[in-house]
Amino acid sequence: MAIMVNLDVMMAKRKMSLNELAQRVDLTLANLSILKNNHAKAVRFTTLEAICKALDCQPGDILEYVPDDAGKRS
Template sequence: MPIIVNLDVVMAQQKISLNELSDRVGLTLSNLSILKTGKAKAVRFSTLEAICQALDCQPGDILEYSDEE
């Protein structure tokens, strides 16, 4: 998939665990894990907004486009 999810990188930079992010954002661990591993097929803008707010980052910090496969 040409969209790369860098959520794990941003979380590592912020030193935040999946459990803590789940509490801050209000999403289940399984849903965040699916997003973190890049297995999600879509993400709601409200979810992206909540993650960006919790991590104090921009959507471009989390999502990246690459035309290489």
């Protein structure tokens, strides 16, 4: 996957649990877990905005572009 979700990194930096973040952004624990574990196919801007507000960060702190061929040699 080319877009990596580093939600767990920001949560650790802010010392916030998944349960606490789920309550603050009004998402189910299951949906937030899917996002945190890089299994989400999409994320709504409203969700991203709520997460950034709760974690006091920027979208780039959570989302990272990693080319699919990173680390592979031709």
